[in-house]
Amino acid sequence: MSLIEAKGIVVTFAIRKGLKKLPFNAVDNVDLEIEQGMIVGLLGESGSGKTTLGKVTLDLVKPTKGIVKFMGKDIRKMYKEDYRKYRLNAQYVPQDPYASLHPFKTTKDILMDIIKYHKLVHSDKEALELVSDTMIKVGLNPPEKYLNKYPFQLSGGERQRVSIARALLLKPMYIVADEPVTMLDASLKGAIVSTLKNAIQAMRTSLLFITHEITLLQYFGSQTKVLVMYLGRVVEQAPLGELLQNPLHPYTQALISAIPVADPKARASRKLLLRGSPPSPLSKPPGCPLSDRCPFVTEKCRKEEVVLKAISSKHLVACHLY
Ligand SMILES: Nc1ncnc2c1ncn2[C@@H]1O[C@H](COP(=O)(O)OP(=O)(O)OP(=O)(O)O)[C@@H](O)[C@H]1O
Ligand SMILES: [Mg+2]
Structure with a gap:
């Protein structure tokens, strides 16, 4: 049974x-399944619908259509106690920890408050132990060095570690990390992603890792399932290694061509450039959403909707070329 299933x-x-309100689909008929203990990557440019989809799985955004199941149960039909358990077990790490950490609270208060709010332990001593253990797990070591600091006294990397610690404290079964290192220097990104990976793997927590940088997904290994999104649609889905070696969708090929530091595998795939930049979601073309930018476009692409098809057991693509 999948831990998270969105359909x-x-x-x-x-x-x-x-005066007009123009509707558009920020997420457009997407399925997402995450097994217990697995990491799934959600890849796409700005505006492709990654955050919206991630928040739907946490019930922070209500979908217009579709259902979300947690441990096999539809979250809309859950009993109160099951729903409470789901919300405790599904946590969010936002892109900008500065905006989400209370500016006038110390690291200690930020972390202790959550434990107290959820009544996780019986005494302050136990609470502080849990806080310190979690801080060590995310590399805030020794904890005493950070406990009394306010967010503005921490570096960007340290703030992000506090934000990850906050999500891990509850030992959740599922975490959505939404571009958690985008605001950080390149030199720090790898260390923080590795910290996150080690911590969640030790707890058998599932992770949805949202990013626009395919290179960051490499920290999770070549078997990691990756969904590539474009204008609200999943255009390709495959294990990372397969995606890098054999990208099928022209959009994925373009993303891989754009990897700045030449990866030998990526270099082998042909260079591909798309015309223009992603259109506004309001001017999404009919047929395939990439049809106005794709060098391989045919008449069919401009007219017919394209659905995700399985090319092999783990590789799916939504493209009329296949
Ligand atoms: N509450 C909202 N009301 C109206 N439009 C929204 C809302 N939230 C997001 N959008 C729009 O929906 C689309 C998808 O947004 P979303 O934030 O999910 O994309 P994203 O892939 O996470 O992008 P980014 O990489 O910039 O974070 C965008 O066009 C965005 O402007
Ligand atoms: Mg986003």
Whole structure:
């Protein structure tokens, strides 16, 4: 049984244009399954719907259509106690920890408050032990060095570690890490992603790792399932190694061509450039969403909707070329 199963997810938002409200699908009929203890990568450019989809799995955004199941149970039909358990077990690590950590609370208060709120332990001493253990797990070591510091007294990397510690404290079964290292220097990114990976693997926690940098997914290994999103759709899904060696969708090929530090595997795949930049979701073309930018476009692509098809047991692509 999958830990998280989202089926047929559609999220419709509206953009105000003058007096009119123009609806568009930020997430457009997406399925996502995450097994217990597994890491799944969600890859795509800005505006492709990654955060919206991630938040749907946490019930932070309500889908217009589709269902989300946690441990096989539809979250909309859960009993109160099951729903409470789900919300405790599904945690979010945001992109910008500065915006999400209380500015006038110390690291200690930020972390202790969560434990107290959820009544996880019986005494302050136990709470502080749990806080210290978790801080060590995420590399805030020794904890005493950080406990009394406010967010502004921490470096960007340290703030992100506090934000990860906050999500790990509850020992959740599922974490959505939404571009958790985007705001950090390149030199720090790897260390933080590795910390996150080690911590969640030790707890058998499942992870949805959202990113626009395919290179960051390499820290999770070549077997990691990756979903590539474009304008609200999943255009390709495959294990990372397969995606790098044999990208099928022209959009994935373009993403891999754009990897700045030449990866030998990526170099082997042909260079591919797309025309223009992603359109506004309001001007998504009919047929395939990439049809106005794709060098291989045919008449069929401009007219017919394209669905995700299995090319092999683990490799799916939504493209009329296959
Ligand atoms: N609450 C909202 N109301 C209206 N439109 C929204 C809302 N939230 C997101 N959008 C729009 O939905 C689309 C998808 O947004 P989303 O934040 O999910 O993308 P993303 O892939 O996470 O992008 P980024 O890499 O910039 O974080 C975007 O066009 C965005 O502007
Ligand atoms: Mg986002």
